Amino acid sequence: MRRRDFIQKVSAGTTALAAAGGFGLQSFTSKPTKITILHTNDVHSHIDTFGPDEGRNANKGGVARRASLIESIRKQNPNTLLLDAGDIFQGTPYFNYYGGELEFKLMSKLKYDLATIGNHDFDNGIEGLYAQLPHAEFGFVSANYDFSNTIMDTHVKPYQVFKKDGVKIGVFGLGIELYGLVGKKLYKETKYLDPIEITQEMTRILKLEKRCDLIICLSHLGYNYRNNPDKVSDLKLAEATKDIDLIIGGHTHTFLPKPTIVKNLDGKNILVNQVGCYGLYLGQIDFYFDTDKNKTANGTSIIV
């Protein structure tokens, strides 16, 4: 399966001959490349499995179980990315006692690849978040929080590009407006920028400059606000932008039994997903890529 990597390296510098392309090459078609995206959101320091008396969540969740599940999926498909859509902190005494240290250490053990920042990740102040960074062996993305006048400057990137079996995957982060939601004393000089405008910039960079095959938005904007239709949400973002393939959401603790299919600005179907909260579920989205020209005409089939 390393062939595509090899080809891309070798082909560098041969663009002058590109006009000579167009061979049939049926022998080159192979089984499709599968990229698996696993995701959580709003885990809120829920490390232990819920106890037997804890209402509707009884006996559900637990990081140790999540670790086993992720491990078995990675064994089936090494081309897996594990993402979190924010609000890692706050919700159990683990956070009150250890300030998020254990949450980050466990996410590192589970080999999370990337996370975005939720409003509750500011609960011990921006300094409290910064203090826990040494425990995180994964990156953070947020394109619409400008941290340049804060202690978090340079520790959060707008986006990150991964390459899995020749497939380029661009992931960018979006956070919710902090004013009125989080005390100013906590978020300090963090500036919130318009998510839709920033998304246009991000998709341009990831699609045109970085030539990503797959673009994922890791969002803590919230799924949908029925009582406040003007408030930006994942559904609104999906409709108002283009070139995103998947929005992984958080904040509203929305338990979607399956991803929502939304038509974007180009009329193309994209997915919006969110798996509730507290680590009760793991979202899994598999993307299959092939190079067989015959299939190009058939578009993308979405099975949810």
Added chain:
Amino acid sequence: MVNFTKSKLSLCLLVLLLIISCKTEKLHLSKIEGKRLDINKDVSPNPDVEAFIAPYKNRIESDLDSVLAVAVDTYSKNDGELNTAIGNLMADIVQSEGNGIFHKRTGKNIDVVILNHGGIRAEIPKGPVSARTAYNVMPFENEIVVVGLKGKQIDGAINYLVSRKRANPIAGLKIVVDKDFNLISATINNEAIDANKIYYFATSDYLYNRGDNMNFFQPNEGVYELDFKIRNAMIDYFKKTDTINPVIDDRFIIK
């Protein structure tokens, strides 16, 4: 010699063409499959991860798990339209426990409590109640703040509560609306509100600082920080109460 070079050259060319052809053949997303995986008892826990958590867990458990009271039923913030049993309990605890400190310090009393529905982070399950219950319901480090309000600011508070159409926990204040959410009456301590009198509203530092867009606490007629966490108020209350049995009542209703 010449032949060999020729064939080598043509082989090179062929390889190049193959490469180019592959390169220009863009990756095509043919299929997407999405599903939700349950994390339940069918998934066996990873023993390494469990062992890693154990020392962190043991320290917390020894602190938090002794039984302080017993809940008669399970109380959820989703049970009740404009007031809930758990919300009423929280607001009443903030009033009773907060007033002890506030009265001692100022000689005044807390008239009203306003908290936010979103701030109730878990239900109180039927059965034993411990300090952990308080942590689950109120994980935030929010502290009680008492704010003096009068006239317009009180109107602002009532408008906020009515327009949100939500069971934001309150105490000391009674609100009646019609089915279209027009205000029918609002009273404090069961009396008509005196526009010239200062009433003392207890809330959390989060809400005082415009959290959940509660903008009516500022400007005001004085602020008193009690230096007392809402969670600790709950734990104190659980310690001196045997039975937890709050009810949905008439503090915020539609008539």
